[in-house]
Amino acid sequence: MKGPIDAKRRRFLASAAVGAAAAAAAFPAPAIAQEKREWKMVTSWPKGLPGVGTGAERIAQRITDMSGGRLTVKVYAAGEIVPALECFSAVAEGKAEMGHDASYYHIGKHRQAPFFTTVPFGLTANELSAWIHFGGGQELWDELYAGFGLKPFLAGNTGTQMLGWYRKELKTADDYKGLKVRMAGLGAEVVKRLGATVVTVPAGEIFQALQNGTVDAAEWVGPYNDQALGLNQVAEYYYGPGFQEPSAGLELIVNKKLYDELPKDLQMIVAVAAQAAHDDLWAEYALRNGEALANLITKGTKVARVPNELMIAMGSASGEVLAEERDKADAIGKKIFESFLKARGPASAYTRIGEQAMANARALAYKYIE
Amino acid sequence: MKGPIDAKRRRFLASAAVGAAAAAAAFPAPAIAQEKREWKMVTSWPKGLPGVGTGAERIAQRITDMSGGRLTVKVYAAGEIVPALECFSAVAEGKAEMGHDASYYHIGKHRQAPFFTTVPFGLTANELSAWIHFGGGQELWDELYAGFGLKPFLAGNTGTQMLGWYRKELKTADDYKGLKVRMAGLGAEVVKRLGATVVTVPAGEIFQALQNGTVDAAEWVGPYNDQALGLNQVAEYYYGPGFQEPSAGLELIVNKKLYDELPKDLQMIVAVAAQAAHDDLWAEYALRNGEALANLITKGTKVARVPNELMIAMGSASGEVLAEERDKADAIGKKIFESFLKARGPASAYTRIGEQAMANARALAYKYIE
Numbered sequence: 001m002k003g004p005i006d007a008k009r010r011r012f013l014a015s016a017a018v019g020a021a022a023a024a025a026a027f028p029a030p031a032i033a034q035e036k037r038e039w040k041m042v043t044s045w046p047k048g049l050p051g052v053g054t055g056a057e058r059i060a061q062r063i064t065d066m067s068g069g070r071l072t073v074k075v076y077a078a079g080e081i082v083p084a085l086e087c088f089s090a091v092a093e094g095k096a097e098m099g100h101d102a103s104y105y106h107i108g109k110h111r112q113a114p115f116f117t118t119v120p121f122g123l124t125a126n127e128l129s130a131w132i133h134f135g136g137g138q139e140l141w142d143e144l145y146a147g148f149g150l151k152p153f154l155a156g157n158t159g160t161q162m163l164g165w166y167r168k169e170l171k172t173a174d175d176y177k178g179l180k181v182r183m184a185g186l187g188a189e190v191v192k193r194l195g196a197t198v199v200t201v202p203a204g205e206i207f208q209a210l211q212n213g214t215v216d217a218a219e220w221v222g223p224y225n226d227q228a229l230g231l232n233q234v235a236e237y238y239y240g241p242g243f244q245e246p247s248a249g250l251e252l253i254v255n256k257k258l259y260d261e262l263p264k265d266l267q268m269i270v271a272v273a274a275q276a277a278h279d280d281l282w283a284e285y286a287l288r289n290g291e292a293l294a295n296l297i298t299k300g301t302k303v304a305r306v307p308n309e310l311m312i313a314m315g316s317a318s319g320e321v322l323a324e325e326r327d328k329a330d331a332i333g334k335k336i337f338e339s340f341l342k343a344r345g346p347a348s349a350y351t352r353i354g355e356q357a358m359a360n361a362r363a364l365a366y367k368y369i370e
Numbered sequence: 371m372k373g374p375i376d377a378k379r380r381r382f383l384a385s386a387a388v389g390a391a392a393a394a395a396a397f398p399a400p401a402i403a404q405e406k407r408e409w410k411m412v413t414s415w416p417k418g419l420p421g422v423g424t425g426a427e428r429i430a431q432r433i434t435d436m437s438g439g440r441l442t443v444k445v446y447a448a449g450e451i452v453p454a455l456e457c458f459s460a461v462a463e464g465k466a467e468m469g470h471d472a473s474y475y476h477i478g479k480h481r482q483a484p485f486f487t488t489v490p491f492g493l494t495a496n497e498l499s500a501w502i503h504f505g506g507g508q509e510l511w512d513e514l515y516a517g518f519g520l521k522p523f524l525a526g527n528t529g530t531q532m533l534g535w536y537r538k539e540l541k542t543a544d545d546y547k548g549l550k551v552r553m554a555g556l557g558a559e560v561v562k563r564l565g566a567t568v569v570t571v572p573a574g575e576i577f578q579a580l581q582n583g584t585v586d587a588a589e590w591v592g593p594y595n596d597q598a599l600g601l602n603q604v605a606e607y608y609y610g611p612g613f614q615e616p617s618a619g620l621e622l623i624v625n626k627k628l629y630d631e632l633p634k635d636l637q638m639i640v641a642v643a644a645q646a647a648h649d650d651l652w653a654e655y656a657l658r659n660g661e662a663l664a665n666l667i668t669k670g671t672k673v674a675r676v677p678n679e680l681m682i683a684m685g686s687a688s689g690e691v692l693a694e695e696r697d698k699a700d701a702i703g704k705k706i707f708e709s710f711l712k713a714r715g716p717a718s719a720y721t722r723i724g725e726q727a728m729a730n731a732r733a734l735a736y737k738y739i740e
Contacts, residue, residue: 062642065635066436066635066638066642067635068633068634068635121731121732121736121738124725124728124729125496126495126496126652127657129650129653129656130653130654130657131657133650133653133654134653134654134657134658135657159496159720160724160727160728161724162723162724222720222724223720240723240724240727241723241724241725241727241728243728243731246728247725263438264435264438265435265436265437268435268436269436269639272432272436272642272646273642273646275646275649275650276642276643276645276646276649279499279645279646279649280499280503280645282496282499283496283499283500283503283504284504286496286497286499286500286717286720287497287500287501287505287713287716287717288504289716289720289724290715290716290719291716293719293720293723294716294719303723305723305727306727306731308734311731311734311736312734312735312736313736314736315732315734315737315738316737318736318738319737319738319739320737322738322739323739326739341739341740343657345660345664346657346659347656348660348729348732349660349664350592350593350656350659351656351660351729352729352733353532353663353673353675354529354530354531354532354592354611354659355495355529355530355611355616355617355729356726356729356730356733357610357611357675357676358530358613358616359494359718359721359722359725359729360726360730361491361611361613361676361678361681361685362616362685363722363726364685365682366491366681366683366684366685366686366688366689367685367686367689367690368685368686368688368689369689369692369693369696369707369711
């Protein structure tokens with residue numbers, strides 16, 4: 001609201017017959033220019049991608065609206081300014097002031113960066129938020145990213161993802177032996193231990209890779225996004241849950257120097273817009289994933305739960321991978337492990353007697369209204 | 371940031387030797403006064419109550435900070451301006467500009483008001499947000515509350531609550547016969563159907579009521595808040611989950627006329643602060659409930675899951691109560707039922723293969739890092 005009010009005042013001053021020179025002196029141009037910021041938000045998402053992509057657009061719009069246009073944010077899809085996985089460097093170097101992506105894309109910068117997105121058999125979305133905001137996660141994330149000139153915020157979540165699309169039925173851990181799988185992050189290390197061969201396939205090429213047999217199985221996100229890629233047309237089985245992403249936190253990264261220079265009100269606007277997005281995006285996925293799942297089932301997809309025996313094998317393999325990662329971790333990496341596990345214990349214990357038990361109870365055979 | 375800038379400009383104008391009369395004309399006092407708002411937020415929470423109470427304080431602080439002090443919000447505990455359950459009327463009548471409480475306190479205003487907090491065997495916190503923001507819930511809530519001169523926002527959640535504290539072990543639905551229970555809302559109707567006698571006890575008197583046998587069992591919130599009341603000292607068994615509150619959404623209510631008159635940037639600041647609070651409060655409960663649960667177990671509380679047979683009886687009784695409520699509902703009440711159920715189907719279906727399955731998988735017997 002700053003702009004219009006200033007304009008109105010200037011007109012008022014003029015009409016009040018204040019000398020033109022005095023009016024010019026009262027509103028020196030640079031002072032006004034400083035108050036209007038136009039920022040670029042680069043993202044790792046294809047243009048208009050539902051969920052993560054449109055969610056990033058909502059964050060930008062809310063910052064723009066809450067600041068009354070004093071901080072205008074324009075969103076750029078992957079490839080428009082920088083490629084999908086280069087937001088981190090682009091924001092650090094100031095090519096863009098902010099970015100929306102996921103910390104696990106930055107494993108090349110630091111091995112424990114993925115913790116702020118997801119860890120195999122780790123935290124649900126709500127528990128991730130609990131660790132970040134109330135369990136010391138934010139402080140460690142700040143410390144880690146400050147080394148790269150960035151200020152990070154948790155700014156979205158897809159919720160629990162699916163294990164993915166399979167051309168054959170999964171029964172035991174042995175079914176992974178020799179399987180060619182598209183899977184990213186630490187989950188890829190886990191399925192390798194079960195005997196799979198991991199194949200790197202960009203999102204836009206998953207359909208073709210499944211179709212021509214380059215891979216036997218592939219994971220991307222969940223029903224809402226996977227349906228958009230048409231993956232149901234090239235694989236019959238759709239397994240959940242995805243041990244590799246119990247939830248997937250998204251991040252808003254801001255160039256730290258520019259963030260530190262913002263007035264306090266704009267700093268708070270950015271921080272609160274990010275936190276609201278954690279609720280906002282996840283809520284969108286919760287409903288749209290459910291609707292897409294129903295649609296996929298109608299079209300013939302066989303939706304199935306991963307058998308317990310296989311889940312246990314995945315859990316122990318995840319434990320092995322994480323133990324080795326911890327042994328190799330540097331000082332801050334070890335602190336991240338410690339802090340994460342300290343939150344995982346109590347948070348998952350309450351989930352078990354609370355939400356998890358309630359969701360299980362809700363699935364029992366009672367008579368409800370329809 | 372508006373205030374200080376105005377002050378600076380006024381000093382600048384003065385130093386630029388603009389006549390005093392012109393300066394006064396340029397900044398008419400009422401115009402400036404209009405830009406600074408000092409609002410009161412009444413709440414239903416005791417002073418400083420962790421979770422809901424301190425969460426309301428954070429909402430107020432964030433609105434104040436994001437607006438640069440143009441909208442300053444001061445929080446009042448229950449009883450400071452109005453009693454705990456009178457926020458709705460107080461805000462409608464303009465005694466306070468906003469309030470933080472829960473819609474199920476307003477069942478006397480409309481029988482379906484509780485849907486925006488919780489419904490027995492209804493929605494988890496994330497699913498509630500999905501219904502409100504993406505499933506048409508907000509529009510119906512707006513319509514319902516507009517009739518009372520209020521604008522509502524989802525602004526917090528306690529997560530899944532516990533069934534409560536019991537002096538005797540619960541095995542079957544028969545154990546409720548003749549039991550004196552403190553339970554509020556639609557859950558009270560459900561346990562009545564199982565043969566319980568429902569006793570109304572204010573939060574501050576639950577301890578005494580359990581101690582002197584006025585009640586045999588009582589529910590309040592969850593470990594974080596219940597521990598603060600010392601309920602573990604007067605009942606041995608602590609059951610979860612609470613079928614009566616699969617999650618409990620909190621609301622920020624604003625006097626609609628005053629909200630409509632706010633500039634667009636302040637309207638958005640209020641809305642986004644509320645949505646961020648849904649993530650914020652729930653995250654706090656997730657971690658603190660877990661820590662409190664561990665502490666209660668150490669001190670001898672027997673924490674147990676409600677047996678499935680009893681859960682099924684509770685589920686069917688909930689279905690009966692809801693069916694009768696729907697039969698009696700008015701036009702908007704019926705629309706609320708329909709919209710709620712339309713979201714519950716797909717959202718709970720994805721929870722089942724997603725987060726619920728993941729939480730169950732996480733509890734299997736694999737070897738993880740510690």
